[in-house]
Amino acid sequence: MGFDICSRPRNAATTRAAILEAANAxxxxxxxxxxxxxDIARDVGVDPALISRYFGSKEELFSSVIENCGDASALMAGDRATFGERVAHDVIYGPRKEFKLRWLLLMLRSIASPKAQDVIQRQSECNFMTPFTQWVGGEDAEIKARLTAGLIMGLTVSRDISGGFNLTPDQCDRLHRRLAATLQDFIDN
Structure with a gap:
C-alpha cells in the first residue's frame, strides 16, 4: 500500500487528497x-504531523473518509411522483455500485469501535437520513424515510452480495413493479 506523491506537484490540495485516499484504503x-x-503517513510519504494539520485527529480523518462515501442526493433527484419507479429500476436493473459496497465494508469493519460508531452515526444522520427525511416530509417523515432507506439498502446489498437476484426476467419485472409501488407508497402515504 503506497501512494507515490513524488511525481505529483506538492500542494495542499494534492497532499490532502492523497492522505484521504490512503486513509480510505x-x-x-x-x-x-x-x-x-x-501508517497512513507512511503510505503517503508525509510526516504524521501533516495529517493532523489537515484533518486534526484520527476521528476527524475517519469522518472525512465517511463523508466522501455519499449522500442522499441521488435518491432525491428527479420528480417525486416517479420516485418509486426510478429507485426500483435502479435497485433491480441498475449496475452494481462497488463504491457503495466498499462504504458498507468500511463501516462494518469499524462499527465495533465506539469512536468510529459515533462518527458513522453522525455522518449517516447528517449526510443521509436528515436530508432524506426532510425531502420525504409530512406526517411520519422519519418513519417513512427509515422504511424506504431500509428496504432500498437491504435489497441493494442482497443483490450485490449474491451477484443478482437469481430471478427470471418475468420475476424481475414483477419484483420491479411491486417494489416501485411499495416505495412510492412509503413516500406518499
Whole structure:
C-alpha cells in the first residue's frame, strides 16, 4: 500500500487528497482501531504531523473518509411522483455500485469501535437520513424515510452480495413493479 506523491506537484490540495485516499484504503482493509496515523503517513510519504494539520485527529480523518462515501442526493433527484419507479429500476436493473459496497465494508469493519460508531452515526444522520427525511416530509417523515432507506439498502446489498437476484426476467419485472409501488407508497402515504 503506497501512494507515490513524488511525481505529483506538492500542494495542499494534492497532499490532502492523497492522505484521504490512503486513509480510505487503510480503513477498508483494517478496523478503525487498527489504523494508525503513522501508517497512513507512511503510505503517503508525509510526516504524521501533516495529517493532523489537515484533518486534526484520527476521528476527524475517519469522518472525512465517511463523508466522501455519499449522500442522499441521488435518491432525491428527479420528480417525486416517479420516485418509486426510478429507485426500483435502479435497485433491480441498475449496475452494481462497488463504491457503495466498499462504504458498507468500511463501516462494518469499524462499527465495533465506539469512536468510529459515533462518527458513522453522525455522518449517516447528517449526510443521509436528515436530508432524506426532510425531502420525504409530512406526517411520519422519519418513519417513512427509515422504511424506504431500509428496504432500498437491504435489497441493494442482497443483490450485490449474491451477484443478482437469481430471478427470471418475468420475476424481475414483477419484483420491479411491486417494489416501485411499495416505495412510492412509503413516500406518499
Amino acid at each position: 487503510r480503513f477498508l482493509a483494517e478496523s478503525y482501531d487498527q489504523v494508525g496515523m503513522r
